Amino acid sequence: MYGWVILGDAATKRVNGQEIVITAGRSGDLGAAIRAWEDNEHHRMVYELGNLGRLVNDALDRLRQAGDT
Structure with missing residues (x-):
């Protein structure tokens, strides 16, 4: 629960520039x-x-196949 700001029965946290709000429900x-x-x-x-x-694996496989021809 690192990084959460708790305000009563709600908590907030910024993740990837977006504010997340969680409530106790x-x-x-x-x-x-x-x-x-x-x-x-x-x-x-x-x-x-x-x-x-x-x-990434598919792209690398295609590169390898292109190099084999």
């Missing part, structure tokens, strides 16, 4: 809400990095 557990957002963000980043890795 119905559960009233702000810590759980922050952890859930961070988990979702982590999974999104892993997914996007995997896609980027596949694009």
